[in-house]
Amino acid sequence: MPFDPRLIHPDDAPLRADGDLDLPDDLSALAEQLADDAVHLSAHYPANREPQVALAAELVQSAERIKRRSWRPATFVGGAAIASVAAIGLTLSMWATANRRPTTTDLVTSPDASASATAPDELPALIPGALAAPSPTALSLGELSAPEMEALFDLLQRDPNHASSISF
Amino acid sequence: MGLFDLDETARQHFARIHRAALVLCGNPWDADDLAQETFLVLARQGSTFQGRSSIYTWLYGILLNLDRRERRRYGMRRRKLRVLWDNQPADVGTTPGADAAAEVTEWKKSLWARVAKLPDGQRQALVLRFSESLRYEEIAEVLECPLGTVKSRIFHGLAGLRRILEEEGEDARRLPANPGEDLSHAV
Numbered sequence: 001m002p003f004d005p006r007l008i009h010p011d012d013a014p015l016r017a018d019g020d021l022d023l024p025d026d027l028s029a030l031a032e033q034l035a036d037d038a039v040h041l042s043a044h045y046p047a048n049r050e051p052q053v054a055l056a057a058e059l060v061q062s063a064e065r066i067k068r069r070s071w072r073p074a075t076f077v078g079g080a081a082i083a084s085v086a087a088i089g090l091t092l093s094m095w096a097t098a099n100r101r102p103t104t105t106d107l108v109t110s111p112d113a114s115a116s117a118t119a120p121d122e123l124p125a126l127i128p129g130a131l132a133a134p135s136p137t138a139l140s141l142g143e144l145s146a147p148e149m150e151a152l153f154d155l156l157q158r159d160p161n162h163a164s165s166i167s168f
Numbered sequence: 169m170g171l172f173d174l175d176e177t178a179r180q181h182f183a184r185i186h187r188a189a190l191v192l193c194g195n196p197w198d199a200d201d202l203a204q205e206t207f208l209v210l211a212r213q214g215s216t217f218q219g220r221s222s223i224y225t226w227l228y229g230i231l232l233n234l235d236r237r238e239r240r241r242y243g244m245r246r247r248k249l250r251v252l253w254d255n256q257p258a259d260v261g262t263t264p265g266a267d268a269a270a271e272v273t274e275w276k277k278s279l280w281a282r283v284a285k286l287p288d289g290q291r292q293a294l295v296l297r298f299s300e301s302l303r304y305e306e307i308a309e310v311l312e313c314p315l316g317t318v319k320s321r322i323f324h325g326l327a328g329l330r331r332i333l334e335e336e337g338e339d340a341r342r343l344p345a346n347p348g349e350d351l352s353h354a355v
Contacts, residue, residue, distance in 0.1 A: 041187075
């Protein structure tokens with residue numbers, strides 16, 4: 001059933017035939033007292049200041065002027081900020097592209113043949129010297145048996161003049 | 169400005185708006201600010217007035233909105249001030265020069281200090297009816313509620329006021345006819 005706000009009635013006040021409130025005597029006395037108090041208070045505390053309508057109008061106009069004036073600088077500042085962010089982002093992106101290095105995991109940990117097939121050109125830069133020399137073709141540590149791995153480490157240790165590194 | 173002249177409107181209606189502000193917020197300094205701000209809003213938003221109601225009922229609407237906003241915004245501060253306020257005895261003898269204390273005492277003697285404890289709807293209806301002498305139809309227009317609701321709020325507002333007085337141990341029949349009779353020192 002849809003909500004019908006008319007179902008909720010305010011507590012009805014007693015009314016006279018003319019539609020005015022039918023107040024008991026004590027409430028009528030309170031009503032009169034309220035009216036008297038309001039008159040008394042307003043006489044006792046008159047407004048200290050005249051209405052500052054001229055000032056109010058001037059404030060409103062100046063606020064509108066400031067609003068209009070501040071729109072252009074705000075646009076410039078916003079545009080400059082966006083351009084700066086875009087330029088910084090572009091620069092960082094270009095720098096990251098230029099300095100990108102291949103990851104070693106792509107080269108040495110994959111046991112499958114397809115990964116090995118892509119490695120030869122990059123391998124000398126990563127594992128120079130003795131490691132690269134025995135096998136200029138595809139080389140993957142995943143393909144080496146334990147004795148072969150041990151032999152490889154021995155070769156690296158015997159050649160102290162050549163700086164080498166192995167990554168897993 | 170359009171449908172009215174700002175200066176003329178202020179000249180005609182500032183006194184009544186100030187009086188309503190006074191009984192709404194209960195002290196002359198806030199009443200001044202509230203009345204001024206009402207006319208500031210009039211200056212700023214006067215172009216939206218379409219003449220469907222009289223200008224003074226529109227002004228009362230602005231005033232009541234500002235009053236509600238202030239009460240919300242400074243509710244906590246007002247509660248703190250009330251602690252100080254309640255510690256100020258109503259029947260304390262004031263000495264010449266103690267203007268602030270005299271003003272507090274003056275206000276506390278009036279029934280409007282009790283009206284301030286009523287719910288917003290009842291309080292505003294009582295202000296518009298008994299301070300501003302608006303007709304029920306005008307009050308309904310300002311408060312944007314049905315006529316029956318206005319009468320109900322007034323009736324229950326008065327009943328609530330009587331209950332507050334009873335709780336304070338006062339008999340409404342014993343209230344002075346004019347609470348400011350002996351307050352020549354406060355002028």
